Amino acid sequence: MKGKNEPKCGGFSDAFYGTSTVGERGQLVIPAEARAEMDMQPGDKIMIMRHPIHKGLMLFKLEAVREFLDEFTANVERLERAGDKEEDSK
Numbered sequence: 749m750k751g752k753n754e755p756k757c758g759g760f761s762d763a764f765y766g767t768s769t770v771g772e773r774g775q776l777v778i779p780a781e782a783r784a785e786m787d788m789q790p791g792d793k794i795m796i797m798r799h800p801i802h803k804g805l806m807l808f809k810l811e812a813v814r815e816f817l818d819e820f821t822a823n824v825e826r827l828e829r830a831g832d833k834e835e836d837s838k
Contacts, residue, residue, distance in 0.1 A: 778807070786812075 765782040778788065786809060788794070793810035 765779040768776045795808045795810050797806045
């Protein structure tokens with residue numbers, strides 16, 4: 749089993765958890781290994797997005813999306829400050 753919350757840089761097989769079948773009410777079961785690795789607990793909010801090109805869905809823990817966006821925003825602000833300092837020195 750893959751380690752919990754470890755970044756994955758491997759191939760397709762490292763990201764593949766198996767299959768699930770859509771039930772009559774449109775429900776899916778997320779495989780236990782995926783839930784454990786992503787630390788998904790009952791009650792967690794999951795964001796579901798359509799893949800922009802292929803017929804597929806992407807799932808994200810809402811908490812993880814917030815963390816990513818906070819980090820992304822902080823990096824953009826840092827780059828903007830660095831750019832401002834570079835402009836000031838001209």
